[in-house]
Amino acid sequence: MSKKLWCVFDLASKGEQIEKLETESMDPDFWSDNRKAQAIMQQLNALREEVTTWQGVAAQLNDLLGLAQLLEEEPDAEMQAEVVASLVPIEEQIEKLQFDLMLSGEHDERDVILSIHAGSGGVDAQDWAEILLRMYLRWAEHHRFKTEVYDYSEGEEAGLKSTTVGITGRFAYGYLRSEAGTHRLIRLSPFDAAHRRHTSFAKVEVIPDIENAIEINIRPEDIEVDTYRATGAGGQHVNKTDSAVRMRHMPTGIVVTCQNERSQLQNREVALKLLKAKLYELEQKKHEEETARLKGEHVQADFGTQIRSVTVHPYSIVKDHRTNYETGNTEGYLSGDIDPFIHAYLQDQAGGVAALD
Known part of the structure; x- marks a missing residue:
């Protein structure tokens, strides 16, 4: 995953949004307006899912990078084929994440x-x-x-x-x-x-x-x-x-x-x-x-x-x-x-x- 793409996602900003919404959800009067509370919780869960997905992709790439470095030192054709095969679903997931990056309008996440x-x-x-x-x-x-x-x-x-x-x-x-x-x-x-x-x-x-x-x-x-x-x-x-x-x-x-x-x-x-x-x-x-x-x-x-x-x-x-x-x-x-x-x-x-x- 390119550093440029990761910067476009802006993990730090997403983390701040999650922290803000979590603080808001702990307010004693949070559920006094049920509709508003549900909308905020929906947004919070979506942000958590988004961040978790990006972090998961990064972790998978780091693991494969480690394997690739080992293969440089000790070549293994079978393991190399497994690493290459593992990249296919990750590339598909990254392509979808790139697509989702374009959905940043005010109401893009809504029904x-x-x-x-x-x-x-x-x-x-x-x-x-x-x-x-x-x-x-x-x-x-x-x-x-x-x-x-x-x-x-x-x-x-x-x-x-x-x-x-x-x-x-x-x-x-x-x-x-x-x-x-x-x-x-x-x-x-x-x-x-x-x-x-x-x-x-x-x-x-x-x-x-x-x-x-x-x-x-x-x-x-x-x-x-x-x-x-x-x-x-x-x-x-x-x-x-x-x-x-x-x-x-x-x-x-x-x-x-x-x-x-x-x-x-x-x-x-x-x-x-x-x-x-x-x-x-x-x-x-x-x-x-x-x-x-x-x-x-x-x-x-x-x-x-x-x-x-x-x-x-x-x-x-x-x-x-x-x-x-x-x-x-x-x-x-x-x-x-x-x-x-x-x-x-x-x-x-x-x-x-x-x-x-």
């Missing part, structure tokens, strides 16, 4: 709320939105992240109009923030009798789940709540109930829905969480736009810019328009193999930190 909306393209766009949902669910499953579909609005003939999914796991938001934007699909339409080539669009929104981390005050009188019977794909997507909730924040016009839980109370709680996350995102966007305006920079009003295109006819290619990363393995990509695109985006944003040896 994520991901929404998909069918755009222009009619039935094809709704089918494309369904394909994207399946892709992200498979990606989450591969990473052993927990997923929960909060809301699912079926398409008229196929696919979906919109859906909102909660994905739980460390760095879930850090990974998936690269996916926010408009995604394009070019293919021979299965819904066109003439089997012509169609272009369809879907928008992906990615918001960190900040429910237990940031206080967002919402006045009860500013909320309008409707209940209705849930409709959806059923099965893996939505448990149909008679207590789905639609919540509207009147000052901003933001509307959220939840139809996944079995009781109206549970649906209200989830809807309120979604609303808090969207209000936080709105405030963040206003702040970024105002900062850019004061600096005289161009302000991007929304995630309207097309970020990635998937072409399956007349040739197969997936291309990210921000990083220019591309692959011809469209089947693997649509089956959830999106990590190379995430890695390319984070590396581009980090200015090359990922390329450290």
Whole structure:
């Protein structure tokens, strides 16, 4: 492991954070605010795990270095082969640690709320939105992240109009923030009798789940709540109930829905969480736009810019328009193999930190 990479990790700083949180957790009133306490303990455990992992890798490398020095003095072909073989899993672990170093944003460690909306393209766009949902669910499953579909609005003939999914796991938001934007699909339409080539669009929104981390005050009188019977794909997507909730924040016009839980109370709680996350995102966007305006920079009003295109006819290619990363393995990509695109985006944003040896 290079000294440069170890410095980027900054073990001393992590140790100070752990010490500070441990001191805070020993306060007699620590558990008086249960939500805040749980969030702090979650952060503390994650930091401990991170430091332990790095120290473990360093210890393994030091042991192998000792063996290598012995082999220089007394060569042993069989032992040398074992040392080389032992390096393979360590190199894989270091590669993952390098990847995680790029996830240093304010909310990168948090869970994520991901929404998909069918755009222009009619039935094809709704089918494309369904394909994207399946892709992200498979990606989450591969990473052993927990997923929960909060809301699912079926398409008229196929696919979906919109859906909102909660994905739980460390760095879930850090990974998936690269996916926010408009995604394009070019293919021979299965819904066109003439089997012509169609272009369809879907928008992906990615918001960190900040429910237990940031206080967002919402006045009860500013909320309008409707209940209705849930409709959806059923099965893996939505448990149909008679207590789905639609919540509207009147000052901003933001509307959220939840139809996944079995009781109206549970649906209200989830809807309120979604609303808090969207209000936080709105405030963040206003702040970024105002900062850019004061600096005289161009302000991007929304995630309207097309970020990635998937072409399956007349040739197969997936291309990210921000990083220019591309692959011809469209089947693997649509089956959830999106990590190379995430890695390319984070590396581009980090200015090359990922390329450290």
